[in-house]
Amino acid sequence: GDGVPAAAKVVRAERSGRDVFVLGAANVGKSMFIGAFLEASYGGRPKRLPISSQTPGTTLAPVAIDAFSGGSQLYDTPGVHLAHRLPAQLLPAELRVVLPRGRMRPYTPTVVDAAGLAGSTYFWGGLVRADVVKAPRAMRLSFCAFNMRVHHVLRTADADAEYAESVGVHWTPPLSSESAKQLGALVKRKTVTLELRPMRQAADIAISGLGWISVGCLPTRDASRAGGRG
Structure with missing residues (x-):
């Protein structure tokens, strides 16, 4: 995606031999970012990568990836569930309804009142x-x-x-x-x-x-x- 090569460059410059942890809310694409990060950094993806899924909670524990020389590692982490995000408040069956599936199709309702939408x-x-x-x-x-x-x-x-x-x-x-x-x-x-x-x-x-x-x-x-x- 856009910006991944620049992000990869900053990570490599700033890590100074330390481990790198990818953190974020559940289901925002951390695992997919790691795949894109490795591809941008090294021109290809390793055979074994963290599993990405539409369902939050796929990553259940930190996953270490040998992405750097010198013994330090890149970690994929479980998603943080934030109370203000609607999916964090839904039951599993309800969550499956709102998760991304296929192509998003924006819906613009027809205006049936001559006065428009006001009121x-x-x-x-x-x-x-x-x-x-x-x-x-x-x-x-x-x-x-x-x-x-x-x-x-x-x-x-x-x-x-x-x-x-x-x-x-x-x-x-x-x-x-x-x-x-x-x-x-x-x-x-x-x-x-x-x-x-x-x-x-x-x-x-x-x-x-x-x-x-x-x-x-x-x-x-x-x-x-x-x-x-x-």
């Missing part, structure tokens, strides 16, 4: 809520993740009731009402105000461990300012 709410499965407080008619949202359905509530005033009725049943994951109760109520994390310009992507709003919501605007004169709350 409406989107739920991403039963895990994410985005309220559109104010927006020009031309604003569009694209949801970028794997295997997560988007549900549109036309009036934010109705969102709480529809969520309570649907989460864990029609809106999944979570995969059951009991699991939804264990996860607890959705908590407001951020209010975002963006400058929108025609045919420009304004921002990507990241949902840690799940994906992101891309905010953009169609060509029109009324693209001015939009506020989103989620």
Whole structure:
């Protein structure tokens, strides 16, 4: 990937005969990085490398690799599970739903209200809520993740009731009402105000461990300012 040769050069320059440990959150690609690092450093990959998988927890203990001369080693390590990442809070069956499989296909919902998205709410499965407080008619949202359905509530005033009725049943994951109760109520994390310009992507709003919501605007004169709350 981009940047791996530069990273490999820095590691070789800074390690000074010491062991090198690759650390990071679960399922971010540490094992794949090691393979790319070795290829960038030595022009090829050894026959035996740490196993990489879509499933977090594949690396269960530090794995030593003879990557350097002089006795020091390169270590692949188990992923760190971070509480703010959604996958860390899901049950195994729910985790399998959101893990990357195949090619990501961003979803841009059709706008059915003549007034646009303002005053409406989107739920991403039963895990994410985005309220559109104010927006020009031309604003569009694209949801970028794997295997997560988007549900549109036309009036934010109705969102709480529809969520309570649907989460864990029609809106999944979570995969059951009991699991939804264990996860607890959705908590407001951020209010975002963006400058929108025609045919420009304004921002990507990241949902840690799940994906992101891309905010953009169609060509029109009324693209001015939009506020989103989620």
